[in-house]
Amino acid sequence: MLMQNTTSSSSSVTAVAPAASAAGAVLLEGVCKRFGKVDAVRGISLSIPERSLCGFLGPNGAGKSTTIRMIMSIIAPDAGRVEVMGSSALAMKDRIGYLPEDRGLYRKMKVGEFVGYMARLKGVHPQGLSRRIDDWLERLELPGVIKRRCEELSKGQQQKIQLLASIIHAPDLLILDEPFSGLDPVNGRLVLELIRSEQARGATIIFSTHQMHTAEALCDKVVLINKGEKVLDATMPELRARYDDRGLVCEPLSAPDDFAALALRSGLAMHARTHENGAVDLDLAAGVAAADAMRAVLELAPMRSLGLRRMNLDDLFVELVSGPESGGSARKGAKIDA
């Protein structure tokens, strides 16, 4: 299982990472794309290792879908190089599964016929195809829809059919543009499990999403794109190492403001933030080790809970996209300086 536990320490996460091969499934070098006067993608370079699960993050209009379309060779870059599994995506088309942001299917076609058509286009042999479609429909909790027209299905069911059309040929590279949008929590979880099982099968997966908690739960690697530029490209362990700032999250039994003042006076922290829920964030002073600080905090006041402050992808996203001043929700609160 390649998935990392988000609550595990940095060292244990690093131990999981080598499962991803060093060889790149996708390689982009200085890729640019311009539409009229708009620079949609500006010099993006990145490498996505084989069998990894990479999240493409970014605000709306950041250039994620354009980058994905260039990886798929649906559109050609104006400059730069795109390589997919050591070749061009055109040559590798049958080994790639793609769920575009704009979902589409032939409304009048029957479900089995549509999935079968897409599978045949991807080179799946017709022998046994019907059986394979049946099995997948069962797995996606869509039994008995094979002979129904696509237009007769609900939006969520249609979305699952589109997802099935992108994985029916067991692709080596699976690119999913916003796979969770429009899904209820039950179906969202089903798709999540499907993505995990596809990765376990050996596929490299790239997916774009706005759901940071999903990305945090799923990804080995995260690429953040903003205004056509790559602003972040790191594995989750690297992210934690880079952005887990030196801080504690304390929940004192006493009044939070009193505890914050006490912590600042003791020299443990240089800043403290109190939150409405009674929690206090402490930014540790230089030279104070986190373990020592935790012991010291417990001596200062009895605690309901105490922990190390962890990197939060949601906050990181907002900070990188909107600038450090905006801050994340975890850092909001009344700030007290030493």
Place this chain on the structure above:
Amino acid sequence: MPDRPNQSYLGKVVLVAWREFRHTALTKGFIFGAVAVPVVMFGVITLMPLLVSRESPPLVGTIVVADPEGSVSARAEQVLVTPPSVKEVLDELASAEATPASPAGTAEAIDAASSLSAAPQRIEVTWRVEPSLDAVEAIKRDVREGKILAGAAIPPDALDPANATDGFELFIPSSLSPKHVRQITRALGVALEEERVERSGLDAALLARLKDRPEPRTTRISPEGDEAEENTEARFLVPIAFMFLLWITVFTSANYLLTTTIEEKSNKVMEVLLAAASPLQLLGGKIVGYALVSTVMLVMYGALGVAGLTALAMGDLVPAMHLVYLAIYFVIAYVMVAAMMSAVGSAVSDLREAQSLVGPVMTLLLVPLILWMPITQDPNGMLATITSFIPPASPFVMILRLTAATEPVPMWQVIAATVWGLACAAGLLWLASRIFRVGVLMQGKPPTPRELLKWAFVR
């Protein structure tokens, strides 16, 4: 894990083509329109004479004529059992067509045309002559009571060669069919005419022969010395039939291509397809698929036309070479029009937006429809020659010229127009593939023709 999937380049084209064909041609609507209708029409054409001859009602009963002179009814008896000549029927048809369109006129024309049928009809009519015009009231009563088939009154003035202005009176029951009315009217009318001629001292048979305008056997001789028998009907009907067949089959399929491309784009299914096949494979598959649809229509309606002509013993109006030309110019016309329609379809998001871009294409396609008369009148004239080289009208004009059944089109022009047509078709296909590649992913306001051209040269 299943075998590594791999679909060949042409395999994808074939798959796309088959899907397009299947979802267009193998539908109830298409099968009814393009297959069932021609088959039924062919059946009707073939079986109609048979049905008409079997259903032709017998003419049985008594006709009473108040004929003081006593000479008309004997002649009418003879005329009634003699079928009308072709010339006589054609004259009647011409007079029916000359009258303003009306149900009565149409019925007359159909009735006259049905007289050409060689179907036997049982005619058992007893003619009775009443020597006095006073019998008219009794005749009318007998007609009313259904005792006799019909009655007539011939006034003596109607037979006077010097003053033959009066006609005759005919009394018929309301149940008598129009066909029987025509037969009786013809018999009495012709009898009156013959009687007048004889009373004037002329030989009726001689007069008929003298009045029979001779029809020439016309042979057209080209400057090269080629001779071809003139056939007026062929000259007017065959070219327009060929051109319409070509136009309708090409335009119908190209229109399907336009609407399905727009539909795929607006349904957002296009990007899904582009993840599985290249734009050129998609475009190729679509064009091949609808070419098959078009071919089915061409073959069905073409076969219907040929079978109909053969059934009417006019098969020689369509020589085999015309069918070869039809096939060649069908390919050229279809590729040209389909390429343009697919380019337009890829560039817009709905049919309304497509109208402004399809307009110029349609204008060019209307050229042969507007100019078919002058082109067939003078197939080697300046107008015909120039329009033969203007795409996409050129294949339609060429089929008009080549089937016009007059002097042959110079071979160099046939070769040049064909090569030029193929080159234009290839060029338009290339242009369409370039536009298609960019257009299918474009959203928002429709492009101008200038922007379309710009897309063709985008990397």
